[in-house]
Amino acid sequence: xxxxxxxxxxxxxxxxxxxxxxxxxxxxxxxxxxxxxxxxxxxxxxxxxxxxxxxxxxxxxxxxxxxxxxxxxxxxxxxxxxxxxxxxxxxxxxxxxxxxxxxxxxxxxxxxxxxxxxxxxxxxxxxxxxxxxxxxxxxxxxxxxxxxxxxxxxxxxxxxxxxxxxxxxxxxxxxxxxxxxxxxxxxxxxxxxxxxxxxxxxxxxxxxxxxxxxxxxxxxxxxxxxxxxxxxxxxxxxxxxxxxxxxxxxxxxxxxxxxxxxxxxxxxxxxxxxxxxxxxxxxxxxxxxxxxxxxxxxxxxxxxxxxxxxxxxxxxxxxxxxxxxxxxxxxxxxxxxxxxxxxxxxxxxxxxxxxxxxxxxxxxxxxxxxxxxxxxxxxxxxxxxxxxxxxxxxxxxxxxxxxxxxxxxxxxxxxxxxxxxxxxxxxxxxxxxx
Amino acid sequence: xxxxxxxxxxxxxxxxxxxxxxxxxxxxxxxxxxxxxxxxxxxxxxxxxxxxxxxxxxxxxxxxxxxxxxxxxxxxxxxxxxxxxxxxxxxxxxxxxxxxxxxxxxxxxxxxxxxxxxxxxxxxxxxxxxxxxxxxxxxxxxxxxxxxxxxxxxxxxxxxxxxxxxxxxxxxxxxxxxxxxxxxxxxxxxxxxxxxxxxxxxxxxxxxxxxxxxxxxxxxxxxxxxxxxxxxxxxxxxxxxxxxxxxxxxxxxxxxxxxxxxxxxxxxxxxxxxxxxxxxxxxxxxxxxxxxxxxxxxxxxxxxxxxxxxxxxxxxxxxxxxxxxxxxxxxxxxxxxxxxxxxxxxxxxxxxxxxxxxxxxxxxxxxxxxxxxxxxxxxxxxxxxxxxxxxxxxxxxxxxxxxxxxxxxxxxxxxxxxxxxxxxxxxxxxxxxx
Numbered sequence: 084x085x086x087x088x089x090x091x092x093x094x095x096x097x098x099x100x101x102x103x104x105x106x107x108x109x110x111x112x113x114x115x116x117x118x119x120x121x122x123x124x125x126x127x128x129x130x131x132x133x134x135x136x137x138x139x140x141x142x143x144x145x146x147x148x149x150x151x152x153x154x155x156x157x158x159x160x161x162x163x164x165x166x167x168x169x170x171x172x173x174x175x176x177x178x179x180x181x182x183x184x185x186x187x188x189x190x191x192x193x194x195x196x197x198x199x200x201x202x203x204x205x206x207x208x209x210x211x212x213x214x215x216x217x218x219x220x221x222x223x224x225x226x227x228x229x230x231x232x233x234x235x236x237x238x239x240x241x242x243x244x245x246x247x248x249x250x251x252x253x254x255x256x257x258x259x260x261x262x263x264x265x266x267x268x269x270x271x272x273x274x275x276x277x278x279x280x281x282x283x284x285x286x287x288x289x290x291x292x293x294x295x296x297x298x299x300x301x302x303x304x305x306x307x308x309x310x311x312x313x314x315x316x317x318x319x320x321x322x323x324x325x326x327x328x329x330x331x332x333x334x335x336x337x338x339x340x341x342x343x344x345x346x347x348x349x350x351x352x353x354x355x356x357x358x359x360x361x362x363x364x365x366x367x368x369x370x371x372x373x374x375x376x377x378x379x380x381x382x383x384x385x386x387x388x389x390x391x392x393x394x395x396x397x398x399x400x401x402x403x404x405x406x407x408x409x410x411x412x413x414x415x416x417x418x419x420x421x422x423x424x425x426x427x428x429x430x431x432x433x434x435x436x437x438x439x440x441x442x443x444x445x446x447x448x449x450x451x452x453x454x455x456x457x458x459x460x461x462x463x464x465x466x467x468x469x470x471x472x473x474x475x476x477x478x479x480x481x482x483x484x485x486x487x488x489x490x491x492x493x494x495x496x497x498x499x500x501x502x503x504x505x506x507x508x509x510x511x512x513x514x515x516x517x
Numbered sequence: 518x519x520x521x522x523x524x525x526x527x528x529x530x531x532x533x534x535x536x537x538x539x540x541x542x543x544x545x546x547x548x549x550x551x552x553x554x555x556x557x558x559x560x561x562x563x564x565x566x567x568x569x570x571x572x573x574x575x576x577x578x579x580x581x582x583x584x585x586x587x588x589x590x591x592x593x594x595x596x597x598x599x600x601x602x603x604x605x606x607x608x609x610x611x612x613x614x615x616x617x618x619x620x621x622x623x624x625x626x627x628x629x630x631x632x633x634x635x636x637x638x639x640x641x642x643x644x645x646x647x648x649x650x651x652x653x654x655x656x657x658x659x660x661x662x663x664x665x666x667x668x669x670x671x672x673x674x675x676x677x678x679x680x681x682x683x684x685x686x687x688x689x690x691x692x693x694x695x696x697x698x699x700x701x702x703x704x705x706x707x708x709x710x711x712x713x714x715x716x717x718x719x720x721x722x723x724x725x726x727x728x729x730x731x732x733x734x735x736x737x738x739x740x741x742x743x744x745x746x747x748x749x750x751x752x753x754x755x756x757x758x759x760x761x762x763x764x765x766x767x768x769x770x771x772x773x774x775x776x777x778x779x780x781x782x783x784x785x786x787x788x789x790x791x792x793x794x795x796x797x798x799x800x801x802x803x804x805x806x807x808x809x810x811x812x813x814x815x816x817x818x819x820x821x822x823x824x825x826x827x828x829x830x831x832x833x834x835x836x837x838x839x840x841x842x843x844x845x846x847x848x849x850x851x852x853x854x855x856x857x858x859x860x861x862x863x864x865x866x867x868x869x870x871x872x873x874x875x876x877x878x879x880x881x882x883x884x885x886x887x888x889x890x891x892x893x894x895x896x897x898x899x900x901x902x903x904x905x906x907x908x909x910x911x912x913x914x915x916x917x918x919x920x921x922x923x924x925x926x927x928x929x930x931x932x933x934x935x936x937x938x939x940x941x942x943x944x945x946x947x948x949x950x951x
Contacts (some may be wrong), residue, residue: 094556122528147581452552
């Protein structure tokens with residue numbers, strides 16, 4: 084017997100049907116916003132990730148040398164790949180470019196609840212617009228997708244921040260600050276003690292008083308964001324605050340402001356973000372990790388050798404999303420559904436096959452015996468696949484040119500003429516015929 | 518600028534939409550037969566493939582050692598993975614087990630037309646039935662899927678064969694035959710000269726006369742299959758011929774016999790097949806390669822440590838399938854479609870966003886400006902995404918509480934009261950309003 088690899092999962096049909104329903108909701112929502120599906124490779128040259136994130140990223144990748152001597156990596160995320168694709172067809176693609184896709188990614192990390200070595204994400208990105216409406220459309224898609232799954236504002240919130248407010252504020256202190264280190268500290272702030280957080284900020288170059296002041300500034304209310312402009316008194320912070328206010332105003336127009344909470348302590352780990360960033364959290368706090376996140380990354384395309392192209396995106400991961408849905412009680416039922424089972428008794432395959440074919444042509448899910456099973460075994464199987472209606476095609480019935488239609492929930496059954504089934508009805512059941 | 522890897526493909530939205538339509542047809546057809554979707558990992562332990570196909574298979578794999586010292590391989594096909602999954606839950610799964618999935622696979626091979634290093638397949642398998650009806654259901658699914666794509670019996674044929682007829686006939690010769698080598702020769706027979714073919718058969722242990730006789734036997738008509746029983750006079754050949762006849766009879770009941778041609782020269786390269794095998798070919802011969810193939814593999818589950826479990830399946834590869842569809846003129850159009858573009862003129866975002874939201878709630882594909890574009894730029898963009906209707910939300914119109922509805926094909930436009938759009942109509946267009 085072979086085992087599957089640690090951190091990898093097999094999805095049997097029940098679980099897969101719930102996952103598929105979730106993926107369909109996310110993708111259909113994206114489709115209604117005009118996001119277009121793209122298909123992307125599972126392998127890329129490793130160098131692309133090294134250039135973006137540094138040599139140490141390789142330790143987290145499934146990276147190897149292929150048989151042609153190329154250093155390749157199983158893609159750990161989509162953003163570099165779609166950035167590469169935008170650069171390759173920059174002239175041909177009309178902007179804004181709005182793309183969506185759902186697929187697995189791979190990272191060599193220690194598995195834990197909601198984190199696997201193979202994990203699935205739906206990525207949604209807009210390239211070619213720096214307008215706050217683009218940020219808001221990403222937030223609106225995410226909110227519509229979650230409410231489409233049955234979640235409400237009781238279950239989730241988007242904690243919204245802005246990278247350039249953080250960077251601009253840090254810059255405005257009279258200190259030699261390592262901005263990246265300070266932002267990494269902010270990113271950790273809700274997971275560590277206050278003293279440790281302030282310690283990390285002082286490590287990054289702030290004095291202890293400055294660290295406290297910075298911490299206080301980040302706690303500002305959405306209505307008082309102008310205080311940050313006054314404090315910093317720099318064009319950079321003014322522009323960043325105005326941009327964040329504009330995004331929140333656009334979110335209001337888009338009908339999703341109610342899901343957004345200002346949370347400047349939210350920094351997002353990834354280095355390539357430049358503007359608004361946000362993370363989705365479980366409002367109840369039951370799922371303590373961030374469910375997923377997104378934000379603006381205006382410099383990536385240019386750093387990949389393309390024309391300067393602003394970009395904003397989000398990527399719900401399905402593992403944490405399913406935790407959220409399960410705890411909110413809206414995860415789809417993990418079960419099979421079947422419209423008809425066509426049960427054969429004796430040598431009745433020609434008629435049974437004809438009936439099954441006619442029902443399938445009407446779009447129904449129909450199974451029939453392909454294993455020469457007994458009446459009882461077929462009925463058990465029909466029950467195991469939750470067949471709604473069983474059509475019994477029996478030798479004796481056929482002598483009278485009849486079929487038996489059985490409602491599986493009630494057990495009621497009735498006879499119908501074989502030539503009249505399925506007839507003109509789109510989906511004939513016992514209720515229609517009994 | 519980064520390049521994608523050789524043998525890997527990026528699918529931009531136009532091409533992807535055609536691919537998605539194809540995948541949906543295959544999967545929806547499978548769903549109507551009661552095949553249930555499974556989700557499977559991209560990596561497996563390399564040993565599973567070595568055990569099945571021998572050490573030399575590793576040369577064709579993306580195989581490497583992971584950071585935990587495991588020998589792993591990017592899955593080159595689905596069958597071993599689903600066999601592993603069946604073995605792992607053998608007791609719980611009610612049989613027959615009917616599974617479907619669509620996903621990429623990877624092989625390190627030289628790319629050529631219709632063959633890539635990353636390639637997509639839809640796998641459809643039935644486990645737990647040795648009944649000919651199971652083989653026929655696989656053929657019926659494949660035929661329904663292809664006709665669902667718009668293909669007809671003019672475009673494709675299934676060349677049907679039987680591994681045990683080949684093996685049994687070879688065994689019945691008075692010679693010490695290397696059966697696997699002989700079957701590999703048969704598999705190549707339509708790609709090589711007769712003399713070379715006979716040479717390979719004699720290499721495999723047949724005399725020259727026997728090779729000729731074997732070749733003649735394989736050319737038998739479907740109606741004369743009994744001649745093979747007479748020739749071999751073994752239980753094995755009799756059982757195999759009877760099984761093939763039963764499968765063809767079941768295919769008749771299932772309404773797909775017309776697509777099947779007896780072709781005992783079709784052997785399928787893979788070693789694990791045991792019974793009926795078939796390959797789909799372009800009837801016109803324009804696509805000279807096999808489009809895809811399938812067959813019965815009754816011994817695999819047991820060889821994986823499970824209870825003896827008969828199995829039969831098929832796996833259309835999308836690259837060759839798209840070649841067939843393109844040459845038959847039924848490949849879906851590679852273009853985007855959009856129901857509405859909501860065009861903003863001036864500061865009209867609140868109304869435009871409300872209109873877009875209302876239309877999306879009705880299920881339509883709707884885009885609106887997220888880039889602060891001019892009237893002309895927005896109209897060009899609406900044209901580039903093939904918007905059917907443009908809703909113009911202009912400051913001046915709004916002063917009269919009106920919107921302009923423009924039909925993009927004719928260019929006709931009309932005004933409607935802003936409060937009445939979209940109104941009660943499900944999909945209001947110029948036709949309804951003009």
